[in-house]
Amino acid sequence: MGPVTQTLTRLPAMVPPAAELPARTDALRAQVREFLAAERAAGAWTPRSDVWLSGWDEDFSRRLAARGWLGMTIPTAYGGHGASPLDRYVVTEELLAAGAPVAAHWVADRQIGPSLLRFGTEEQRRRFLPGIAAGEVYFGIGMSEPDSGSDLASVRSRATKVDGGWSLSGTKVWTSGGHRAHAFFALVRTSPPEEGKRHAGLSQLIVDLHAPGVTVRPIPLLTGAHHFNEVVFDEVFVPDEMVLGEVGAGWAQVTGELAFERSGPERFLSTFPLLQALVGELAGADLGVAGRRELGSLVARLWSLRRMSLAVAGSLASGQAPELAAAVVKDLGTRFENEIIDAARLLVTVPPDPGADSGFARLLADAVLHAPGFTLRGGTNEVLRGIVARGLGLR
Numbered sequence: 587m588g589p590v591t592q593t594l595t596r597l598p599a600m601v602p603p604a605a606e607l608p609a610r611t612d613a614l615r616a617q618v619r620e621f622l623a624a625e626r627a628a629g630a631w632t633p634r635s636d637v638w639l640s641g642w643d644e645d646f647s648r649r650l651a652a653r654g655w656l657g658m659t660i661p662t663a664y665g666g667h668g669a670s671p672l673d674r675y676v677v678t679e680e681l682l683a684a685g686a687p688v689a690a691h692w693v694a695d696r697q698i699g700p701s702l703l704r705f706g707t708e709e710q711r712r713r714f715l716p717g718i719a720a721g722e723v724y725f726g727i728g729m730s731e732p733d734s735g736s737d738l739a740s741v742r743s744r745a746t747k748v749d750g751g752w753s754l755s756g757t758k759v760w761t762s763g764g765h766r767a768h769a770f771f772a773l774v775r776t777s778p779p780e781e782g783k784r785h786a787g788l789s790q791l792i793v794d795l796h797a798p799g800v801t802v803r804p805i806p807l808l809t810g811a812h813h814f815n816e817v818v819f820d821e822v823f824v825p826d827e828m829v830l831g832e833v834g835a836g837w838a839q840v841t842g843e844l845a846f847e848r849s850g851p852e853r854f855l856s857t858f859p860l861l862q863a864l865v866g867e868l869a870g871a872d873l874g875v876a877g878r879r880e881l882g883s884l885v886a887r888l889w890s891l892r893r894m895s896l897a898v899a900g901s902l903a904s905g906q907a908p909e910l911a912a913a914v915v916k917d918l919g920t921r922f923e924n925e926i927i928d929a930a931r932l933l934v935t936v937p938p939d940p941g942a943d944s945g946f947a948r949l950l951a952d953a954v955l956h957a958p959g960f961t962l963r964g965g966t967n968e969v970l971r972g973i974v975a976r977g978l979g980l981r
């Protein structure tokens with residue numbers, strides 16, 4: 587059997603089976619839409635592109651929690667709702683499609699809750715999960731460092747064992763929402779890398795971002811907005827109780843967390859509100875065959891991406907961590923997000939007046955300014971393609 591045939595025979599095992607949304611989710615979807623329409627009618631927020639990065643609104647997070655739409659998959663014993671990831675999927679896609687301000691709770695709800703359930707101690711679960719489900723406890727992601735982004739295993743933040751805990755020194759960077767979050771999971775080195783085993787000796791610590799010795803400094807976005815941060819640790823004491831999972835098993839844990847981070851609807855819906863506004867903007871216009879094809883192709887691809895992302899959600903629901911499929915969703919999905927922007931620029935031939943603050947102009951401006959990050963955050967597309975190639979045994 588040749589290498590290509592060998593690869594093809596491996597494929598079916600790597601592709602998650604298609605997932606269907608259970609019929610009960612129709613009622614849930616209708617409730618979420620009704621809630622969002624009422625919020626919009628009351629002027630509670632304005633739809634934006636890329637809301638899961640920039641739409642920080644703690645009151646909105648609490649209102650969602652009051653409806654039972656945060657911490658949905660967290661068991662009731664920890665303040666959650668014991669629902670399926672597919673129920674959560676429906677709520678999430680409705681929020682993103684509406685451009686609602688979900689950034690405050692996003693990381694905690696998406697990946698911190700599931701990681702605590704998978705690797706956390708009973709004490710950690712009891713301490714954090716109820717607050718996450720209530721929309722009151724916010725987390726960041728402490729992975730990247732100044733010289734360690736794609737090559738995450740090269741992180742140099744170092745925790746040294748001291749009495750009752752760890753002393754942590756080093757620097758994290760690009761920490762989204764780090765100035766507002768209560769804590770983050772930091773990937774750090776707890777023992778030197780062994781020859782030929784550079785993924786060993788890494789651990790995850792739950793770091794209180796207000797602890798003595800932690801300095802959080804802003805890194806402004808292109809827009810001037812404060813979203814990113816540099817987080818410096820200077821001999822920060824992290825108690826033993828705040829080690830997540832096993833000391834030394836950080837790499838495997840982080841990899842599992844990334845499957846949650848890479849496959850959700852936020853990886854292809856960041857510019858969906860713009861697509862919707864574009865369709866509105868073009869209503870009644872003579873697009874010609876090429877324009878109609880362009881728009882039709884976007885909608886058809888959106889549907890395919892959603893099917894793929896749902897399949898990954900189905901796999902996650904059955905306890906698997908389909909990293910390869912998640913990488914494919916993120917690569918294709920984030921490129922799609924950019925193509926919506928290209929189509930908006932191409933098809934609306936009379937440029938909108940930015941001063942008019944029409945929905946379309948605002949959504950397009952947001953999308954253009956945020957677009958450079960789409961294919962970088964959560965692992966760059968080039969790196970994801972490496973993961974896919976390795977998964978297929980191609981290099």
Ligand SMILES: Cc1cc2nc3c(=O)[nH]c(=O)nc-3n(C[C@H](O)[C@H](O)[C@H](O)COP(=O)(O)OP(=O)(O)OC[C@H]3O[C@@H](n4cnc5c(N)ncnc54)[C@H](O)[C@@H]3O)c2cc1C
Binds near residue numbers: 760
């Ligand atoms: C909007 C946004 C939000 C973010 N939020 C967070 C956060 O909250 N917490 C956090 O920890 N990090 C966060 N990040 C950081 C993000 O994870 C890193 O930017 C990303 O992993 C890339 O790392 P880097 O910036 O160091 O680039 P580098 O790793 O230096 O990459 C530079 C270029 O080289 C390419 N490259 C590198 N290695 C390879 C390879 N092996 N094969 C092919 N090409 C390669 C990359 O694709 C890229 O084009 C965020 C980033 C963005 C844009």
